[in-house]
Amino acid sequence: MFQRPQHLLSRAAQTHRVIFFEEPIRKPAAPDLPRLERHPTPSGVEVVVPILPDNMDEAASEDAQRVLIDGLLAGTRPDIAWYYTPMSLGFTTHLKPVVTVYDCMDELSAFRGASPQLTLLERRLLRQADVVFTGGRSLYEAKLGLHPRVHLFTSGVDAAHFAQSRALRDAGTPGPADQENIPHPRIGWFGVIDERMDLALLDEVAALRPDWSFVMIGPVVKIDPASLPQRPNIHWLGGRRMDELPAYLAGWDCGFMNFALNESTRFISPTKTPEYLAAGVPVVSTPIKDVVRSWGAEGLVGIADNAEDTVAAIEAAMAKPRAEWQPKADRLLAQGSWDGIWSSMHDLLRQAASTKVAGDGAVSSRAVASPNHV
The missing domain is CATH 3.40.50.2000 (Glycogen Phosphorylase B;)
Incomplete structure (x- = not known):
């Protein structure tokens, strides 16, 4: 990490x-x-x-x-x-x-x-x-x-590093081999996979939209790998180096921060929020307090706390043209x-x-x- x-x-x-x-x-x-x-x-x-x-x-x-x-x-x-x-x-x-x-x-x-x-x-x-x-x-x-x-x-945020995703996407550059054959739309996560992740929510959303692919990148820590939901449209790829992430993000249609709402997430301020936005990837998150106040209030992150609302928020995020939200995101990212x-x-x-x-x-x-x- x-x-x-x-x-x-x-x-x-x-x-x-x-x-x-x-x-x-x-x-x-x-x-x-x-x-x-x-x-x-x-x-x-x-x-x-x-x-x-x-x-x-x-x-x-x-x-x-x-x-x-x-x-x-x-x-x-x-x-x-x-x-x-x-x-x-x-x-x-x-x-x-x-x-x-x-x-x-x-x-x-x-x-x-x-x-x-x-x-x-x-x-x-x-x-x-x-x-x-x-x-x-x-x-x-x-x-x-x-x-x-x-x-x-x-x-x-290292905006220049993650902005490489935009150039790769715009150029139509082929993605990593283990992701290239995963069907679109691709909903992605990168980061530690531990007790802070709402695995039940991921499972419910994946069940509601079997035509969506969920790409999960990161090491599994402190939880039993057997507890990870297993569906044909959920892809657990394991950890990747930071320099590999832009190529993966270039192939995502939306980022999904399915954090659980518990004591371990009460004070978190996820670094991946600005990283997704810098990569030109729209984001949907559970209502983590700092995400809601810093990014949800600006209209840059969709917020949802159940499976049905999450599906609707992801659909809305993917439908919104990047040109409508990226300039505002870039202005805020430049301050950090x-x-x-x-x-x-x-x-x-x-x-x-x-x-x-x-x-x-x-x-x-x-x-x-x-x-x-x-």
Whole structure:
């Protein structure tokens, strides 16, 4: 997945050393464990993965990760500790960075399988953080009274990347082999397939319109693959790289965000909404609060909460000429570039650093980042 953390930290890597400290992978106990695997990326971000023995308990795991991260930093003090999960506090509170950032992109405590410690650890992180960013308006409103410096940065869009879909579509370029023979109209989804997806709604809509094809792209996470609805017109293609997505989107007639309405989706602000629109694909969504307020109110996303209304909304979205809605979408998308978001965030980091370090109005060239659960 190439989402908010990857977009922001790849831009941070243009001026900072960025180490993305991943969640651990468990393997059978061996003499060389625990250890770190280090993976450079083309963006300049170094991804670091702790490999821990599978018989290590939680306390020992935190101790091991603390030793590993200390060895990685070799005694240097990080300028920035950038958190996507409060669970990383267990092995990083001793680092004493110049600036601590909490970029809250999800209400992780509401996710299936979330640690019971998450809520308590988030309170600790909010006390330690110098600045808090949120990935959606609902999250912003939820965190606003918990920290004096909470800033709303809804997720942006790499408009140029996804706009490749329009050029491919207009040119009649053949699509990916595993999609090319799927009949139109194609209704598509890309993203993680987990407990946030309303699988029953997908099944009902597919049953109502057996002449429509539903193309589902993404990894299945935290749910039993056997729970996925199986119909001749539902096509589960698995995960794809970000650079492959425009070719798939070029062959879609509508995007379908069939999010369930539950605690895990209460605060979400899906990044795929602007990505679909940038690709020139009309969108229908269940009534996720941030989608309704940001995109439904602008008439750019159809909203429906049951199968019959969803079918009607998709039909209306596909019937509306792209020339009628694309210019308005493009104007709004231009306000949410990842470059602009990172520039504004970086200014706030400079301000936070200058407040803590007298006379120093700039953040220097090292950052430590810890990962999200998604």
